[in-house]
Every structure is written in structure tokens, then in C-alpha cells.
Amino acid sequence: MSSPEEKKKKRKRMTTTKKKKKPSLVLSPTPQSTPNPSLPDDLLLSCFARVSRLYYPTLSLVSKIFPSLLASPELYKTRSSIGHTESCLYACLLFHPDRIPRWYTLCRKPDQTLTTNETMKLKKKKKSSGYALAKIPTPHSGPARWSGLVTLGSYIYNIGGPINDGDEEHSSSVLIFDSSSNTWREGPSMLVKRRYPGASVLDGKIYVAGGCKDCSSSSEWMEVFDPKKQNWELVSGPGAEICGYSINKSAGFDGKVYIFGNSKGLAYIPEESRWERVGWEMDTSWPWYSYAVIDNVLYQYNGGFKWYDTKVGLWRGLKGVKGLPKFPLYIARLADFGGKMAVLWERVLASTGFKDKMILCAVITLVRRNDEEIWGKVEWHDTVLTVPKSCRVDYALATTV
Incomplete structure (x- = not known):
């Protein structure tokens, strides 16, 4: 027979054996930390x-x-x-029904410790890129839908537009977003009130055309902003007979500011202070699709990626882009992301009963092999945000800080 003391030791060993289980990885809460006061x-x-x-x-x-x-x-x-x-990528999202623009920036997701089961599920799925869109806690930027938005250095300029979203009243206001502090401030107002003007950047200056109530006046049709002098100056117009048409889009590259509207193409050459007509070889349909100027080349997406520069004089397809799903023409948003092409688009989620949509992003490296060939390689693409179905991506812009 066992003594009472031996029975007690035996029960203790059995209890210890039952408690020993294989440890598993669990999500651990991030400890609340503060910087070392000595730093x-x-x-x-x-x-x-x-x-x-x-x-x-x-x-x-x-x-x-x-x-x-x-x-x-x-x-x-x-x-x-x-x-x-x-480069820092920013996205302007418009939420309905309030139509208030909200700004997000691309960031890296914080590292997480996953459970064993979650790790097994991830192995079966496509590996996450680790990128996401983070909301910027910044005051209201003002209406963005009918204004001109451009980037210059570390700043985003929100130019003109209606005084309030949905108003017909034109505005001369300029709001400037500082991407180093993620704050908005008022900039020097334009000389002319404009609604949905064509805005573009060339050689460190911002050119704004059209959008005025009475664009028949050649003297008010275009103006230019010099960030060094912090002032606006009117640019001599191309002539009253063609100043009245609406502006669809504009782009600055190769020493010229290209402006298109109502199937009419113009180019302004600042160094020579003169205007010239743009021929059909540039294809006046490009302003209707998403486009971006990257390293002095104009890119667009209209069911496929194409590029144009004045050396070739023709639109050519971007070669080598593989692994991206097709997306609707008018949903894609292109941006110059430090010499690479950033693309944002949307896709409705069937798993939520079509009530939500995903915002997806891709970054494409561009390599020019000769005058007639540019190749693109998809670095990564992934879902970066889930939003209500009524939300849409209005703009994609990138600054340099």
C-alpha cells in the first residue's frame, strides 16, 4: 500500500502532466509604451x-x-x-451622401503575431503585400470634385472649384496641403475665379487654364503660379476665338503645357511665350481616361496601359505588365510615385451583399529600353482599404518629402 505522502506526490505528477500542452501563437496586445525619458x-x-x-x-x-x-x-x-x-502616395476619397472628401496615405501595416490557425489560413491565400491606406486626421480640405489638384514637391494644391460642393459659384481660392505635417492652409488666391479648371505643373510652376465664367476674354484664360515668388500672373491667351471652349484636362511635359477640351488641342510653350495647335497624333481622347506624367512621359489607362512622348509622336502600349486584374476604364487613378506608376481602383465585394467595395493599389516599375519600348513590372498589388459601396476614389497624388 502506498503511504498518504506517496499518493499526494502521484496526484501532483498527474496534474502537471495534464496541464502540459503544445504552446500556440496568439495575438498579443501591443504593450502601452512611452519613450525613454533619457532620450x-x-x-x-x-x-x-x-x-x-x-x-x-x-x-x-x-x-x-x-x-x-x-x-x-x-x-x-x-x-x-x-x-x-x-515619395508619399495620397488618395482623395469621396463619401456619399455628404460628398465630403477624405484623405488617406499609403503606409505599412504594423507587424502582428498570428495564431497557428490564422498562419495556416494565410499560407493558403496570396501573401499580403503589407500595405494599407491610413486616414489622415486633418481638417476639411474644401471641395475637391470640381477643382484642380496638382502636386509640387511636398505640397498638394487644391485650386479653385465651387465655394461649397454643389454650388455653381466659382472660386479663386487655393488651399495647400503640407505632406510633412499633414495640414491644410490657405495659399495666395488666383487672379480669376475658376470652377473645374485644367491644372498642371511644368518646370516648378503651376499653370491653370479655363474654368472661368466668361472665358471669351483671352487675357484671363490662363494664369501661372510661381511658388518662389508666391504670386499669380496672367498668361497671354491663345486668342478669343478659341478661348470659350471648356477645358477637360491638361498636362505639362517636354517643355509644354498641353490643354484639351471639346476635341481641340493646344500647347503653351512658356520659354517662347507662344501657343500652338496640337495635331491628332496625340489622340485627343486621352483626357477622358486616367493619366499621369512620369519622367517626361505621358501615361494613360484605357483598358490597357499606354504611353506617349514627343520623340516617338505616337501612343504605344506598355509592355510586360502582368498579374493585374482588368478594371473599368473610368475607375483607375494613376499617379507618379517617385518615377514608378501607382494605380488605384475599386471592386465591389460580393461577400458583403454588394454593400461594400475594396480599394486596390498596384505599384509598377517602369524601364525604358529604347525610344520605342517601355516595360512595366508589377512590384505588388493588393487590397489597401475596405469602404462602403457609395465611396469612390476621386484622385491619386504623390508628394516628395
């Missing part, structure tokens, strides 16, 4: 300057003092001094 701000800024901007939205959640440091001018002076500048 001064200048050291933190030096560390942040060496981190990609893609991680800033996540870093801003770590500590209460991090958002102010990440938006400080000193941080971007440090980044510039060490040569760590990069």
Missing part, C-alpha cells in the same frame, strides 16, 4: 529621419508625443540633410 527629442528625430515615411502612421500611435515630432519641420530638415527623401 532627447533631437535623438528621436535623428532615428525617425532614418525610418521610411510608410511607418509614420504606425509610429504616431506608439506615444502621445510622437505625432508632434513626426510632423515637426526639424524632422524633415534632418531627412533632407541625410538625403532621405521619398
Whole structure:
């Protein structure tokens, strides 16, 4: 017979054996952390300057003092001094029924520890790119649907448009978004009130054409903004007989500002202060589709990616782009993403009863092999945001900071 003491030891061993199980990976909550008080701000800024901007939205959640440091001018002076500048992709989303534009930026998702079951599910699916669109907690940017939006350096310019969304009243206002601090401010107003003008950038200046109430006046048809002088100047128009037509889109490249509307094409040459007609070889249908100027070449998507430059003088197909699903013509939004092409598009989700949609993004590397061939390679594409079906992507823009 076993003694009472031996029975007690036996029960203890059995209890310990039952409790031993194979450990599993679980989602662990992120510990609430604060920066070490011994680390001064200048050291933190030096560390942040060496981190990609893609991680800033996540870093801003770590500590209460991090958002102010990440938006400080000193941080971007440090980044510039060490040569760590990069492109930042922004998306303007319009939500119905309020039609208030909301701004998002591309970022990296924070790392997570997954359970064993979740890891097994991910292995069966396509590997995530790790990118997402993060909402910018910034004040209202003003109407964007009927204004001209362009980027210049680290700034996004929201030019003209209606005073209030849906109004017919034209506006001369200019709102400037500083992508280093993610804040909007008022800029110098235009000389002429404009609604849905054609806006483009060429050689560090912003050109705005059309959109005025009475565009028959050649002297008011176009104006140019010089960010160094911080002022607007009127540009001599192409002539009263062709100033009245509406402007669809404009693009600046190869030393010219191209403007199209009502099947009429014009080009303004600032160095010579003169206008010229644009022939049919440029295909006046391009303004109706999404387009972007990247490294002095005009790209568009109209069921396939095409490119145009003045050396070739003809539209040619972008070769080598594989792995992207087809998407509707008028949904794609193109942007110059640091010499690469960023594409945003939408797809309605059947799994939610068609009540929601996915915002998808792709980044394409562009390589020019000769005057007649440009090849594109898809670096990655993935779903970056889920939104209500009524939402849509209005603009895709990229700044440099």
C-alpha cells in the first residue's frame, strides 16, 4: 500500500502532466509604451529621419508625443540633410451622401503575431503585400470634385472649384496641403475665379487654364503660379476665338503645357511665350481616361496601359505588365510615385451583399529600353482599404518629402 505522502506526490505528477500542452501563437496586445525619458527629442528625430515615411502612421500611435515630432519641420530638415527623401502616395476619397472628401496615405501595416490557425489560413491565400491606406486626421480640405489638384514637391494644391460642393459659384481660392505635417492652409488666391479648371505643373510652376465664367476674354484664360515668388500672373491667351471652349484636362511635359477640351488641342510653350495647335497624333481622347506624367512621359489607362512622348509622336502600349486584374476604364487613378506608376481602383465585394467595395493599389516599375519600348513590372498589388459601396476614389497624388 502506498503511504498518504506517496499518493499526494502521484496526484501532483498527474496534474502537471495534464496541464502540459503544445504552446500556440496568439495575438498579443501591443504593450502601452512611452519613450525613454533619457532620450532627447533631437535623438528621436535623428532615428525617425532614418525610418521610411510608410511607418509614420504606425509610429504616431506608439506615444502621445510622437505625432508632434513626426510632423515637426526639424524632422524633415534632418531627412533632407541625410538625403532621405521619398515619395508619399495620397488618395482623395469621396463619401456619399455628404460628398465630403477624405484623405488617406499609403503606409505599412504594423507587424502582428498570428495564431497557428490564422498562419495556416494565410499560407493558403496570396501573401499580403503589407500595405494599407491610413486616414489622415486633418481638417476639411474644401471641395475637391470640381477643382484642380496638382502636386509640387511636398505640397498638394487644391485650386479653385465651387465655394461649397454643389454650388455653381466659382472660386479663386487655393488651399495647400503640407505632406510633412499633414495640414491644410490657405495659399495666395488666383487672379480669376475658376470652377473645374485644367491644372498642371511644368518646370516648378503651376499653370491653370479655363474654368472661368466668361472665358471669351483671352487675357484671363490662363494664369501661372510661381511658388518662389508666391504670386499669380496672367498668361497671354491663345486668342478669343478659341478661348470659350471648356477645358477637360491638361498636362505639362517636354517643355509644354498641353490643354484639351471639346476635341481641340493646344500647347503653351512658356520659354517662347507662344501657343500652338496640337495635331491628332496625340489622340485627343486621352483626357477622358486616367493619366499621369512620369519622367517626361505621358501615361494613360484605357483598358490597357499606354504611353506617349514627343520623340516617338505616337501612343504605344506598355509592355510586360502582368498579374493585374482588368478594371473599368473610368475607375483607375494613376499617379507618379517617385518615377514608378501607382494605380488605384475599386471592386465591389460580393461577400458583403454588394454593400461594400475594396480599394486596390498596384505599384509598377517602369524601364525604358529604347525610344520605342517601355516595360512595366508589377512590384505588388493588393487590397489597401475596405469602404462602403457609395465611396469612390476621386484622385491619386504623390508628394516628395
